[in-house]
Amino acid sequence: MAILQVTLTAAAAAAILNLWLSIRIGAVRQATGISVGDGGNQALQRRMRAQLNFVENTAFVLVLIGAIELSGKGSWWLAFVAAAYFIGRIAHAFGMDGGNAQFGRMVGTLATMLVQLGLAIVAALIAGGVM
Numbered sequence: 001m002a003i004l005q006v007t008l009t010a011a012a013a014a015a016i017l018n019l020w021l022s023i024r025i026g027a028v029r030q031a032t033g034i035s036v037g038d039g040g041n042q043a044l045q046r047r048m049r050a051q052l053n054f055v056e057n058t059a060f061v062l063v064l065i066g067a068i069e070l071s072g073k074g075s076w077w078l079a080f081v082a083a084a085y086f087i088g089r090i091a092h093a094f095g096m097d098g099g100n101a102q103f104g105r106m107v108g109t110l111a112t113m114l115v116q117l118g119l120a121i122v123a124a125l126i127a128g129g130v131m
Helices: 007-032 042-070 076-096 099-127
Strands: none
Touching: 007 042, 007 076, 042 076, 042 099, 076 099
16 A cells, blocks of 8 residues: 555645635634625635635645656655645735735746646656656
């Protein structure tokens, strides 16, 4: 039985990051008294979107990381790719708050897209027997 160290570490990081995103939403809910929905509050909408965007993308990244690692083709570089993804998602979350950190949204989006594309290409090459 293979222990998928990168996949397990990435899944743990994803869970922790998802909790952090939830806590950020809760802070706005607490400050505004909005317990259900977004009440039309833009700060709450932005934080909710940041978490949903994280959830929408992370499943694909984790599946690709796990499949590549299972194939035996994911060496040291796979951990760096996973780290780049999570750093990008943190930048995206701060960027979704707007203001001076708004640049982080673009950085996070670009990192997410590049990581997914890169992992998808590697997975396709492995499946095609090229790697």
